[in-house]
Amino acid sequence: MTDFTQVSTQISVTKPRKSHSQLTALLGATPYLLPALLIFVVFTYYPLLRVIYLSFTDADMLSQAQWVGLSNYREMLANAEFWSSFKITVIFALAVTLTEVILGMALAFLMNAPTRLRTLLRGAVFAPVVVSLAATAVVWNYLLSPNAGPINGLLKSVGLPESGWLTDPKTALASVIMVAVWKGVGLPAVLYLAGLQGISRELEEAASIDGAGRFTVARHITIPLLAPTTLVVFFISLMGTFQSYGLVLLLTRGGPAGSTNLLGYYIYQNAFSFFQMGMASALSVALFLLLLSLGFLQLKLAERRVHYQ
Amino acid sequence: MTTPMTLNSKSKGASARWGQEAISLLVIVFFVMPLVWMLLAAFKPQTEVFLGKLLPSRWEWGNLKLAWESAPFGRYLLNSLLISLITTAAVVTTSALAAYAFARMTFPLKGLLFALALGTLMIPGDVLLIPNFMTVRQFGWLNSYQALIVPFAASAFGVFLLRQAFLQTPVELEEAARLDGATPAQYLRMILLPVNTPVLSALSILTFLSSWNALVWPLVVTNRDEFRTVQVGLASFSSLEGSNLPLVMAATVIVVTPMLLFYIFAQKWFIESAAASGLKG
Known part of the structure; x- marks a missing residue:
């Protein structure tokens, strides 16, 4: 009993002082933390809550928004256009990502080789990353013109059949994928190049002294050692392509016949062409959940896989 | 043999x-x-x-002259330059301040606040397009520079990148500065930032590039030439003048040339900075 009072007096003596100094510490850090955290709260966390709230309303920017419960979600899941858009987004994201991983790695090998054109090669591969999306769209829109555009002209001159490219529902998505890879593969290539330069030469040399050919070394030593880079490249590219729709916004407006109607563009259109903010918010939340689960998948894989070197 | x-x-x-x-x-x-x-x-x-x-x-x-005169490209370029430079300066400042606190100070709730900052990496900006548009509209910021700068004035990636750099800077430097009577703010500005120039320049170039090339957000929050960026200007010029291809291409040349020239002269800097962005993953 006496012990208890003793302890409690001790606490009551030290506690205010400690919490006082803690408060001082927090106040001391506040000027440093506040600018960044304020922006995160106002432009990331608050809008996240708001988009979730809006998804349960019929907000249309004109009248007062009414609570409609799950009806946006129900409508979304019953809408064939949503599912078609979802499918197109998955195809687009996987196609661009896989191409960027494979091509990015191949380009990095080439960029790392001691060729005379090396500097020029690195510069050329990365140049489209620097060119804006708007300019990319304008240029490729011209290059892929169905009637006697430069690329069709080129195909014709070597005896290949011309294509409708962006104007044909059968080829439009593939064309957008091609433009996206042209524009985007520079980043994975540079990330792989950095990865390659981080691998110790000795390992590869030891293997080739042991009689392994160039492709064997690449397959059994270099590529496995690049696994951490592959993981990063794969998810950066996947998360990026799942939400990006700038090219589609400028090149095809989701068409022809809805063949390039990416989820991001579908949201944009619902929001800013039809002013269906509630529905667009429900779609945004669906996209967010999708990206969030991809993020967790990445974390799980990163924990499990990348313990080489 | x-x-x-x-x-x-x-x-x-x-x-x-x-x-x-x-x-x-x-x-x-x-x-x-x-x-x-x-x-x-x-x-x-x-x-x-x-x-x-x-x-x-x-x-x-x-054609080049004609394109230049057909739309206010000078104004667009100036807008983009202004917005990108201010955004970059703001990101570097807010990131450095927060990173310093997370790397070198002890205060309650530190873990939680750091998680709050990094958590924004999991929330893609495109998902927030609608509520942010509404916020900016309520602020009365449609058609303003603030709308194009303030939402991007802080970056979790920047905080993370600079925190790593500050953690790797020897603590002895800070102790020496404190003995010489420097306040934390002076130490940050006069020692910690200068010794970490490579990381700061990587963050700067990545921020500048993404701000310069941004499309959807500027398209949504501006519709007047005075505030249009060069990307939005080009997109609208191309849809208006689509049939006159040489003119549209000349406009595109005007739009991409500044950045491409910058890139050609600083290629190594761009590529090394991009390699640093892999830390995002």
Whole structure:
């Protein structure tokens, strides 16, 4: 009993002082933390809550928004256009990502080789990353013109059949994928190049002294050692392509016949062409959940896989 | 016995090297050709853009001037430059301040606040387009520079990148500065930032590039020429003048040239900075 009072007096003596100094510490850090955290709260966390709230309303920017419960979600899941858009987004994201991983790695090998054109090669591969999306769209829109555009002209001159490219529902998505890879593969290539330069030469040399050919070394030593880079490249590219729709916004407006109607563009259109903010918010939340689960998948894989070197 | 073998492997090495040079050349052409086509089309007479000939029969240098005068591209470029520079300065400042607190100070709730900052990496900006548009509209910021700058004035990636750099900077530097009577703010500005210039420059170039090239957000929050960025200006010019291809290509040349020139002169800087962005993953 006496012990208890003793302890409690001790606490009551030290506690205010400690919490006082803690408060001082927090106040001391506040000027440093506040600018960044304020922006995160106002432009990331608050809008996240708001988009979730809006998804349960019929907000249309004109009248007062009414609570409609799950009806946006129900409508979304019953809408064939949503599912078609979802499918197109998955195809687009996987196609661009896989191409960027494979091509990015191949380009990095080439960029790392001691060729005379090396500097020029690195510069050329990365140049489209620097060119804006708007300019990319304008240029490729011209290059892929169905009637006697430069690329069709080129195909014709070597005896290949011309294509409708962006104007044909059968080829439009593939064309957008091609433009996206042209524009985007520079980043994975540079990330792989950095990865390659981080691998110790000795390992590869030891293997080739042991009689392994160039492709064997690449397959059994270099590529496995690049696994951490592959993981990063794969998810950066996947998360990026799942939400990006700038090219589609400028090149095809989701068409022809809805063949390039990416989820991001579908949201944009619902929001800013039809002013269906509630529905667009429900779609945004669906996209967010999708990206969030991809993020967790990445974390799980990163924990499990990348313990080489 | 040994001589033919070495000869053989040598010539095999040489042909492999020539193969690499040839593939490199093809790759270079694939990535650069679209830009060359753009450049050449910008100087063609309108009747020649679809003829399939690479070079114009006569060079229409006037296209460039005509494009420049058809829309306020000077204003667009100035807007973009202003917005990108201020955004970059703001990101570097807010990131450095927060990173310093997370790397070097002890305060309650530190873990939680750091998680709050990094958590924004999991929330993609495109998902927030609608509520942020509404917020900016409520602030009365539609058609303003604030709308194009403030939402991007802080970056979790920046905080993370600079925190790593500050953690790797020897603590002794800070102790020495404190003994000399420097306040934390002075230490940050006069020592910690200068010794971490490479990381700061990587963050700057990545921020500048993404701000300069931003499309959807500026498209949504501005519709007046005074506040339009060069990307939005180009997109609207191309949809208005779509039929006059040489003019549209000339406008595109005007829009991409500043950034491409910057890139050509600072290629290494760009590429090394981009490699640092892999830490995001």
